[in-house]
Amino acid sequence: MNDSVFHRLYDAYHQDVFQFLIYLxxxxxxxxxxxxxxxxxxxxxxDQFAGNSSEKTWLFAIAKNVAIDHFRKQAVRQKHSLDFFDWETEQLHSTTPSPEDMLQASDEFIQVESALEKCTGDQKMVIIMRYFQDLSIAETAQILDWTEAKVKTTQHRAIKFLRQQLQPIKEQEAKRQ
Amino acid sequence: MTHKQFDDEHLEHVLHNAPKLSDHRSKEELLNRLLADARLQDNVHLQEAIQQPIEDEQDQQDHSAGQEPTTRSKLRQM
Structure with a gap:
């Protein structure tokens, strides 16, 4: 058995990191x-990993930085300017998911995902980490380099925003029935 | 509140039950792509990732003759 860094991290976390990225x-x-x-x-x-956090949160922090760099580059390309991309206030515009991936989702989840696209970048990131990846508040705080209080506040605001977005859809559906 | 309304509990239930989306590629495919990346030329951790299976398989060969070992060139051909 190969216990090198790559094999160890791949075996333990690859599918989790991939899911985090594909949902983003x-x-x-x-x-x-x-x-x-x-x-x-x-x-x-x-070699610079100091072990101040777990390998898991270190890996997710790198994945988060890679994703943010991607969105920043995308924003620069779209705006044709060098405006600073603020992921904490701007939306993370992702592309349409593949039909294969959509097949697995319920209608209700697709509505939630669509509403998630209207959240700010930090809210979307917290929802994916806390709910889709089942990361704890402490782990999410470490990955984002936030306080736990900020994670809780952001999560609360995101849930409230999602509910506000989804409620009218549900009411319209109820009227049609 | 009717069952059609999206209360926090129901919303959290939907979020917790997000479909699992997996990477369908094999570990070897990922390793091959990393091996082809010039930024990782001579990276010690990548070398470890490809060297150790060779040693492992050579150990296995001692026990079962005729088995083809995994090599860096073989990894790249996959």
Whole structure:
């Protein structure tokens, strides 16, 4: 059995990191590219990993940075300017998910995902980490380099925003029935 | 509140039950792509990732003759 850094991290966390990336960018090919970039950064910087956090939160922090870098580059390309991309206030515009990935989702989940696209970048990131990845508040705080209080507040605001977005859809559905 | 309304509890239930989306590629495919990346040329951790299976398989060969070992060139051909 190979216990090198790559094999150990791949075996323990690859599918979790990939899921985190694909829910952020909603494009399988792009998620594959970003996962590659995550491993490049991991392998190049592993010797600087001080062990202040767990390998899991360190890996997710790198994945988060890779994703943010992608969205920043995308924003620059779209705006044709060098405006600073503030992921804490701006939306993370992802592309349409593949039909194969959509097949697995319920109508209700698709509505939630659509509403999630209207959240700010930090809210979307927290929802994915806390609910889709089942990361704890402490782990999410470490990955985002926030306080636990900020994670809780952001999560609360995101849930409130999602509910506000989804309630009218549910009311319209109820009227039609 | 009717069952059609999206209260926090129901919303959290939907979020917790997000479909699992997996990477369908094999570990070898990922390793091959990393091996082809110039930024990782001579990276010690990548070398470890590809060297150790060779040693492991050579150990296995001692026990079962005729088995083809995994090599860096073989990884790249996959």
């Amino acid at each position: 960018v909603k494009n399988r090919t792009l998620a594959e590219d970003l996962a590659h970039e995550v491993y490049v950064r991991v392998l190049r910087s592993y």
